[in-house]
Amino acid sequence: MSEFTQDPLSLPGGPPTVWQEMLAYIGFGPTDAARLLALRPSVRPQMRQIVDHFYDAVLRFPGARSVLANDQQIERLRLSLSHFIEELLTGPHDNEYWVKRRRIGAVHVRVGLPERYVFTAMNLMRQDLCAIAAQALPEAERMATCMSLHRIIDLELAVMSGAYHEAHEERQLRSMQDLIVRNLPVTVLCLDAEGRVTSATRPSTRLLGATAEVGRHYQTFLPESLIEAADLHTQVGRALATGHEITIPRVVLGQRDGARNFRITLVPLEHELARLLIHIEELTDVVRAEQRVHQAEALARLGGLAAHMAHEIRNPLAAISATLQVITASMPEDDRRKGILGKVQEQVHRLDRLVSDLLSYARPVSLRLEAVLLPVVAREAIHASGVPAVLIVEAEERAQADAQQLQQALINLLQNARDALHGANLGLEGRLRLRVAPGALLRVEDDGPGVSAEVLDRLFEPFVTTKTRGTGLGLAISKKIVAGMGGSLSLEGCGPGAVFCVQLELSGSTGGQTSPAGSAGRSG
């Protein structure tokens, strides 16, 4: 009891502690400590009764009973109260005493015992101890000892009140933090030392699916494919070992059009409940946008070059063609060289078609979008193509399209189908169909040999052809036209035969709008 041989406020060593201030405020000093110590021999024989009285009162309340349902727990608490009273009487009532009392308060909070029960039961303890003082002590000392008891018990109540208040604040803070964390628009997981996910933002569960339940180990919380692709165990080990933040800049799941891209950041922490943060960002849209930009830039460069070359080639082609016509016209009818020059002229025309197709592909397509009746466009396409396809109308629908351009796309598809059948030495009769299906869907169907596996992946790319005389641009141009209308062109299935599907947007409106869609620099 070294420091309490003097007034706490006058202790050397700087400003008083909180406990010293409390002692000084209530006036508890060394004399009070001596009185409590003198009372101790009288209290000890009755300790059990005091403790039972205290907890019998607490347990009368249903709210307290529900918290302390375990008999073993109650017995432990009774034993703790005995020690509590013992220390209350013996001290020393120094800073260490205060620290221990705060811990006891924290235990009550952790157990979940509401403060009102504890505080009211403390009054019983006060009464019991004062009663013992009244019985056991000479009259001259009774009042003073009771005052000392009041002071120390009021100090205990102040410490307990502080513990409950701090715990309440911490709970509120955690609750608020948890609320904020769960509603952040990012995917963040918090792992404890066991690797279990102790908290996760809502986007986590949306992003990661049904296995994303808080409480699971991260190995079962996250998809195995993501763990594998990121080599996550290695990175987690590295982050924890180095204590540094680790970023895995690109994690790819899936392939080609279905690929998803992520960036994962691991942040090691030093809290017992939070050992590691995992931040997962989905970059799929960003990556696709980057790819589209790169593709558009590449196509723009290619388109510009192609257009320039096409113009440069057309001039000499025109001159060659004109010269051939003049020479041919001046020859006798039976001159055999006419036939040879005719073949040269054919090749010149072929080159010219190639240049035209290239220019068509390279230059922007200006579309006039309006609600077009699909069966009408389909019928006109069959007529203009010269291909004996059967028209099958399953729906009379209108779609948002440019009628002329759509007709051109269908003509390309029909002529492709015809060429495929000719190439396989198959007749056309009954083997070609143009079907107008519900949902603004047009299907060009043929019973030919189908599309070969070698070109399947590149079918709609420019200059891909299996025909000896094809330019390889027909499908690419058709796809560009349809995409410009907001639709899609695809090959359905992989044989036998071939079915090309043009999917457009249904329209209920009339009137037109012009869309400068799909330049070589903006296709895709």
Add this chain to the structure above:
Amino acid sequence: MTILVPIDPSDPSRAAVSVGVLLARDLRESVLLLHVSVAPPPLARLTELHAIAEPIRAQGLNVRLRTVQGGVVERILERANGPDVSWVVMGTRGRPLVEGASGDSAAWRVLGASPSPVVAVRPAFGGGGLVEGPLLVVGPPEDARPAVLAASLARTARTRSYAADVELGLTLVVRARAPGLPPKRGAVILSFAEDCVQRGRCQGVIEQIPELVLIVGGLDPVGVPRSLRPPARAASGG
């Protein structure tokens, strides 16, 4: 192709990692460290495993770490069945190998059932898994795997290998060190045959000699590891 190394933070496991790294360097393959446990491991265990993996990565090798749950042997065999696995290298305390005995049966079971060639590494007494001295290859001539393994390790460790038939080799090893085979610095590579007698002899050798012991097994009937066969057609998974 991949060298599969089942690991835990034990000395035999670390010895296996040393041998696996030598193989990976010679064959220019990646290393897959596989940790099998009953429950998902705590983060502290991942830190330990990282400490094993990082020095390998520092040597320029491609290393990946996997943790899986379930039966140790079952999970190892499952992964060993992957088309990308050329060797399985795992640690063993060396006892026992005889069927029916308890103790370190995981290595024996993998040796007997793995579709890929297996090397069970019994660390040298006090010397871990370092291959420093000459390699003595002991096994039946029809099993090429020990010799293939020895050649690979010899290249990387810059040492030499010597072949001996079963009887002579075991006699040499058990009775005395072979001339030129420094004690506790070389390694003995044994073939793990199906024959119980052979296994019994292997057991005796393993228990008596202090050198690093590598026991080669697995179901591979051809006796040639996948890494030395023509590449298979495109396989899934891995």
